[in-house]
Amino acid sequence: MRDKDNALPALFTALVTGANRGIGWAVAKGLLEAGHQVYFGCRSKEEELKSRVADLPGGERGEVVRLDLNDSASIDGAVESILHRSGRVDILVNNAGIVRDKLLVRMEEADFREVIDVNLVGPFRMVRAVLRPMMKQRYGRIISISSVVGTTGNAGQANYAASKGGLEAFSKSVALEVGTRGITVNVVAPGFIETDMTAGLPESVTSGVLDRIPVRRFGTGEEIAHAVRFLADPAAGYITGAVIPVNGGLAMP
Numbered sequence: 001m002r003d004k005d006n007a008l009p010a011l012f013t014a015l016v017t018g019a020n021r022g023i024g025w026a027v028a029k030g031l032l033e034a035g036h037q038v039y040f041g042c043r044s045k046e047e048e049l050k051s052r053v054a055d056l057p058g059g060e061r062g063e064v065v066r067l068d069l070n071d072s073a074s075i076d077g078a079v080e081s082i083l084h085r086s087g088r089v090d091i092l093v094n095n096a097g098i099v100r101d102k103l104l105v106r107m108e109e110a111d112f113r114e115v116i117d118v119n120l121v122g123p124f125r126m127v128r129a130v131l132r133p134m135m136k137q138r139y140g141r142i143i144s145i146s147s148v149v150g151t152t153g154n155a156g157q158a159n160y161a162a163s164k165g166g167l168e169a170f171s172k173s174v175a176l177e178v179g180t181r182g183i184t185v186n187v188v189a190p191g192f193i194e195t196d197m198t199a200g201l202p203e204s205v206t207s208g209v210l211d212r213i214p215v216r217r218f219g220t221g222e223e224i225a226h227a228v229r230f231l232a233d234p235a236a237g238y239i240t241g242a243v244i245p246v247n248g249g250l251a252m253p
């Protein structure tokens, strides 16, 4: 049943972390194309990003906001500024993430903590910052980008896989807490996507991986953006606590 007093706005307000490049850029662009007002979160070079956003179709609905996941104050500041400027925050995409790949015998505690801090504590900080406003407006779409390795594990990525598996469990838990408030919490789990993160992989690794992907290619940021747009839509209100794989068939549930 729809809450009649809770009319949805004509324009939804979205925030994407790490939106200056890679998957985040494609996701933010996709949400702009879907007609939303989009805040492109970035932690540096805001001026350069502002001019790129202004040049996009629908760029007049794009805003740039400084946001560093390692810095709680910058997260709270970004969300406050969005609420001040737009009055609401409807869609959060936890996209920003890092890798510090090493076999466990060589992995320092700092390598482990750094990845957990950005990839898992970062989304916790983000969700905590937007949850009250979303609960108040009785509407929200929270979408986090995990990874196929969050389920399968991956040699050399114990820190990264732990962060992504944790992000999936975290999202399911929050979905249970806010299901009655019109807020859905979901995860998109990409396989190998063409971005800076995979650009440095040696040829031997790339060809080995391609052999295991049924569609025999890496995915694109736009293909991740498509899944995010789907989950961000008001019509996706009956999907929550889900992990949507977008991996060319690399790992089938």
Ligand SMILES: NC(=O)c1ccc[n+]([C@@H]2O[C@H](COP(=O)([O-])OP(=O)(O)OC[C@H]3O[C@@H](n4cnc5c(N)ncnc54)[C@H](OP(=O)(O)O)[C@@H]3O)[C@@H](O)[C@H]2O)c1
Pocket: 017, 018, 019, 020, 021, 022, 023, 024, 042, 043, 044, 067, 068, 069, 070, 095, 096, 097, 098, 118, 145, 146, 147, 148, 189, 190, 191, 192, 193, 194, 195, 196, 197, 198
């Ligand atoms: N590419 C893949 O194959 C793949 C596969 C599965 C999952 N994913 C996940 O998809 C997401 C995006 O990956 P990508 O390939 O687009 O990565 P990418 O090209 O390396 O971009 C990473 C983004 O995260 C931002 N970022 C890193 N640390 C941050 C921090 N402390 N605060 C705020 N922003 C920060 C970066 O900002 P700067 O530009 O300032 O560094 C950049 O915008 C990540 O969560 C990644 O784990 C990627």
